Amino acid sequence: MNFPFDREVFDKAFWIACVLAIFGWIAIYLIWGKFLVADIIGMIITIPVMAYLIHVLMLIRRAE
Amino acid sequence: MKKLLTFLAFVLASGMIFAQNSPTHTLQSGTPIDVLSKCDQKLGEISNPADGPASLTSTRKFGWFGNWITIELAQQFHYPRMVRSGQVIEFMAFQGTQGGPAGEINIMRDVSSAPGPRIVNEAIGSVQGNVVYDASEAMNAAVRAGNDYWVSVFNFSDTTANIGPRWFWTSTASSSNNANGHPPYYIEFVDRDGAFSACPRWTNHKLCSSAFQSGQFLGLNYRLSICRNASLNLGDGVPTMTQWGLFLFGLIVLTLGVVSIYNFSRKTVVE
Numbered sequence: 001m002n003f004p005f006d007r008e009v010f011d012k013a014f015w016i017a018c019v020l021a022i023f024g025w026i027a028i029y030l031i032w033g034k035f036l037v038a039d040i041i042g043m044i045i046t047i048p049v050m051a052y053l054i055h056v057l058m059l060i061r062r063a064e
Numbered sequence: 065m066k067k068l069l070t071f072l073a074f075v076l077a078s079g080m081i082f083a084q085n086s087p088t089h090t091l092q093s094g095t096p097i098d099v100l101s102k103c104d105q106k107l108g109e110i111s112n113p114a115d116g117p118a119s120l121t122s123t124r125k126f127g128w129f130g131n132w133i134t135i136e137l138a139q140q141f142h143y144p145r146m147v148r149s150g151q152v153i154e155f156m157a158f159q160g161t162q163g164g165p166a167g168e169i170n171i172m173r174d175v176s177s178a179p180g181p182r183i184v185n186e187a188i189g190s191v192q193g194n195v196v197y198d199a200s201e202a203m204n205a206a207v208r209a210g211n212d213y214w215v216s217v218f219n220f221s222d223t224t225a226n227i228g229p230r231w232f233w234t235s236t237a238s239s240s241n242n243a244n245g246h247p248p249y250y251i252e253f254v255d256r257d258g259a260f261s262a263c264p265r266w267t268n269h270k271l272c273s274s275a276f277q278s279g280q281f282l283g284l285n286y287r288l289s290i291c292r293n294a295s296l297n298l299g300d301g302v303p304t305m306t307q308w309g310l311f312l313f314g315l316i317v318l319t320l321g322v323v324s325i326y327n328f329s330r331k332t333v334v335e
Contacts (some may be wrong), residue, residue, distance in 0.1 A: 001320075002327050042308035046315065053319040060326050063333070 004059055013055035017047045103154045103291035107146040112139065114159040114285035116235025122160075124168075126221040127228030131257035137233055138172065138179045138216035138250045138266060139284035145209035150296040153199040153207065157287040158217050160195060163231035166220045167191025171203060174212035179250050179266040183207070191219040191231045214250065215286060235282040249284045 021043055028039055122137040145151065156169075168191075171184035183206040188197055195217055207213060219231035251272045255262035263272035269282070305313065 001323065003323055004326055004330075038306060038308055042312065046308075046312060049312070049315050049319060053315065053322060056319070056322045056326050060322070060329065063326075063329060 004056060006055065006059060009058050009062070010051060010055045013058055014048070014051040016054050017051035020050065021047050102293045102295060103152070104294040105292040106154070107151065107290045107292055109287055109289045110142070110144065111287040112141075112236040112283050112285045114234040115237045116282050116285070117237065118282065119161055119232035119234045120282070120284070121230045122216070122218040122233045123164075123228075123230040124218050124220045125223070125228075126219075126230045127223040127225035128257070128259070129226050130224055131259075132221075132224050132228070133256060133260070134252065134254035136216050136218045136252040137269075137284055138170070138214045138252075139286055140174060140177070140212060140214050140249075141286055141288055142212050143207055143209055143288070144290070146290055147292055150293045151209050152204045152291050152293045152296070154289040154291040155199055156197045156215065156289075158195045158197075159234040159285050160191075160217075161193060161232045161234070162229065163190070163192035163195075163219045164221055164229040165190050165192070166222075167195070167218055167231065168220065169197050170216045171206065172214040172216070174214060177212075178268070179214040179216075183213075188217075191217060195231075216252075233284050236285045237282075249282070 024043065024046075025035075025039075028035060120137060121135045124134045124136060125132040126134075143153070167188055169184070169186055169188050170182050172182045173180035175181075184200075184203045186197075186200060186202065188195070197217075217231075217233065219229065221228045221230065223229070249269050250266045251263055251269050252265040253260075253263040253267065253272050
């Protein structure tokens with residue numbers, strides 16, 4: 001499987017993922033009322049993966 | 065590309081930290097009564113048969129010519145471990161004669177082959193003739209398979225009438241001496257008027273046999289029915305994923321799917 005990667009697009013996607021993470025933190029607090037260590041670790045791993053997903057979606061959009 | 069694969073491998077491996085054991089059932093107060101003592105599969109019975117030569121009084125405060133005497137008997141039993149989890153006591157049965165409308169059962173820990181602290185005390189209504197005690201939640205929560213315990217059953221007479229109503233616990237010949245590993249039964253003997261020499265609470269019957277059955281190394285009969293309760297799973301939990309683990313798993317699958325779509329679209333464009 002070929003994993004596409006464009007540094008410039010990824011940087012943009014990373015910031016979008018960070019903004020989404022802020023909404024994620026707010027959602028966690030509204031739903032569970034507290035943060036756990038698992039939330040911090042989970043978010044640290046999720047942000048780059050989510051950024052890469054957004055980055056690929058942006059590449060698809062650009063290709064179209 | 066190699067870096068990206070390494071990163072994904074790291075992410076997948078990191079997901080393992082979100083694995084957690086599923087919660088196990090614990091015996092806490094407030095558990096519904098019918099949960100603990102449910103019998104889904106009979107595992108077996110252990111017993112001291114009622115083949116002894118005598119029946120012995122086990123009655124609290126039975127009348128003795130204007131006074132009362134208390135004789136409470138206790139018999140040791142072993143509660144064997146038969147399955148890894150979900151084991152419960154279904155019932156205990158005791159063969160006896162006579163008796164009255166009120167009685168109790170006590171379960172005590174075994175301390176150096178003698179009755180120790182009491183862990184179960186329940187009124188069981190009529191103790192008359194043969195007694196069958198359906199194990200309660202409290203009892204199954206208190207006892208642990210693989211240990212020795214003592215059980216005492218007695219009729220509560222509470223009268224000073226001449227020789228008031230008594231319950232007689234049938235003895236067994238199967239545990240009639242120490243040589244076969246079964247300790248003899250123990251006695252609490254309280255004499256109100258001092259006509260007999262009373263014994264302190266839980267005295268080996270050999271040392272407290274002046275009032276009755278002198279010199280006979282008897283045991284007392286019982287039948288212990290053991291079941292498996294399928295709704296109790298006390299074994300190791302099955303590893304499950306947390307919400308974060310599930311979320312990450314879904315996200316990675318989604319990412320791989322989107323990458324596949326991208327690759328497929330690029331391939332189509334090149335062709």
